Structure formats: C-alpha cells, structure tokens
Amino acid sequence: MKRRKVGNMLGLAVLSAVLDRPRHPYEMAAVLKERGKDADMPIKWGSLYTVVANLEKHGFLEAVESRKDGGRPERTVYGITSAGREELEDWVRELVGTVEKEPPRFQAGLSMVGVLGPDQTIALLRQRIEQLTERIEAQRAMLEQLRPLLPRLFLVEVEYDLAMTEAEERWTHAFLGELTSGAVPGIDAWRRYHETGEIPDDVGELLEEE
Structure with missing residues (x-):
C-alpha cells in the first residue's frame, strides 16, 4: 500500500463527503453519519478538523467561502480540488484492488x-x-x-x-x-x-x- 499524505480513513471519508458540493466540517460529519460511513470504516470524529486542515494543506481541499450565521463562529466551507478527486479515486482503486493483511x-x-x-x-x-x-x-x-x-x-x-x-x-x-x-x-x-x-x-x- 502506498504512503499517502493524509493516510487515515477519515481523510477518504471527508473527500467523499464534498464530492457533490462544498461543505463545512460540521456538514461533512452530518453527511458521513447519515450515510453510515462510521460503520464502514474506522473514524475518529475528534480528528475531523485536523484532517480537513491536512487535506487543505496538501491541496486536496480548498476553502471556497466563509459563512457566519447569527452569533455562531464563522465557518469555512471547503470544496474538493482536482488533485483531491484524483487522490480519492486512486485511494478507492487501491482499497478495492489490493490485498492488504489486516489482522482482526x-x-x-x-x-x-x-x-x-x-x-x-x-x-x-x-x-x-x-x-x-x-x-x-x-x-x-x-x-x-x-x-x-x-x-x-x-x-x-x-x-x-x-x-x-x-x-x-x-x-x-x-x-x-x-x-x-x-x-x-x-x-x-x-x-x-x-x-x-x-x-x-x-x-x-x-x-x-x-
């Protein structure tokens, strides 16, 4: 398995959550839970903001706007980049097509x-x-x-x-x-x-x- 810049499964899940449209991290988490992704892969929700920041750092996500609703803190909305799409597709190809020893x-x-x-x-x-x-x-x-x-x-x-x-x-x-x-x-x-x-x-x- 190749060494990825953002290697945990939450990174893969986040990229999939913004594939259809940009979202802020809170929306990403809501969408992933709604789709049951926490049952399909190991996800540590406490790492979500760190993972989003790392994906942006490596060019897989980009901030597209900031929203402020009432007295709530400003929320940054992230969209997937072309590099992010390539990373997502390559990652899924690897997971589906490559056998990896994962002792339960x-x-x-x-x-x-x-x-x-x-x-x-x-x-x-x-x-x-x-x-x-x-x-x-x-x-x-x-x-x-x-x-x-x-x-x-x-x-x-x-x-x-x-x-x-x-x-x-x-x-x-x-x-x-x-x-x-x-x-x-x-x-x-x-x-x-x-x-x-x-x-x-x-x-x-x-x-x-x-």
Whole structure:
C-alpha cells in the first residue's frame, strides 16, 4: 500500500463527503453519519478538523467561502480540488484492488488462546457465536429494509459485512465442534497444563526447538 499524505480513513471519508458540493466540517460529519460511513470504516470524529486542515494543506481541499450565521463562529466551507478527486479515486482503486493483511482482534486472541485452557475457550467461543448470530440477524434485517429503497451499488458494503460475519460464524462453529469432541491435536496436554501448571514434555520439546 502506498504512503499517502493524509493516510487515515477519515481523510477518504471527508473527500467523499464534498464530492457533490462544498461543505463545512460540521456538514461533512452530518453527511458521513447519515450515510453510515462510521460503520464502514474506522473514524475518529475528534480528528475531523485536523484532517480537513491536512487535506487543505496538501491541496486536496480548498476553502471556497466563509459563512457566519447569527452569533455562531464563522465557518469555512471547503470544496474538493482536482488533485483531491484524483487522490480519492486512486485511494478507492487501491482499497478495492489490493490485498492488504489486516489482522482482526479475534485473530490476535486466537494466536494466544493457549493461555486460557480448552474449557474456558469453549465457553468463550459459545459466547462469541451467540453474538455473531445476533449480528447476522440484525444485518439481514437491515438489508431487507434497505433493498427496496436503494440500488444494490449502495448496499455492497453491507452485503460484504454480512458475508464476513457468516463466514466467521461457520469457522467458529467448526472449531468449537473440534474442541468439544476432543478432535484438536494436543487438547489433552493443553488441559493438563492448565490443571497442573506443568508444561507437558511434548509441548516443551516443541518450544525448545523454536
């Protein structure tokens, strides 16, 4: 992935918010929340004004006017520049066409699940499956509500999110089944370690080899 002058996802969102017309930062935030962009990408709203300033600094936004409504502070309205349009399009091309390793928190937890023991892991996976099932039901309901209202082009990110949640639920179910049936290699040694606090000889040999 290329190093960008303004690299956080809020920068991408801001550029998209002013693509149709100039807006001041407050309007940008309102539009992005209305479009649900905070669900599609990690957004830190407290950084909005800093990100807007950086986009202007690098020539992706330009101040087009200042507005003053009553006793409110003056608000600067920003429009996208030709360089900003090029940056936005290039950024989207990169996100869609380039595979990037983005390890989720669940993967990080799985990499260290040995510290918990199999019984606690089984309980936690059951808990996770319940939450995944609830999320899937909510995502499906959302899609059913939105499909009559919006073209599919505006729903593909919701479809993707649902597909990823369903895939995680299937994998978690399968792994849970292996744990509960005892089919995972080394599960007995794993359980003995958590019962006795002693590292089994076969595990100790593997650690020494590393």
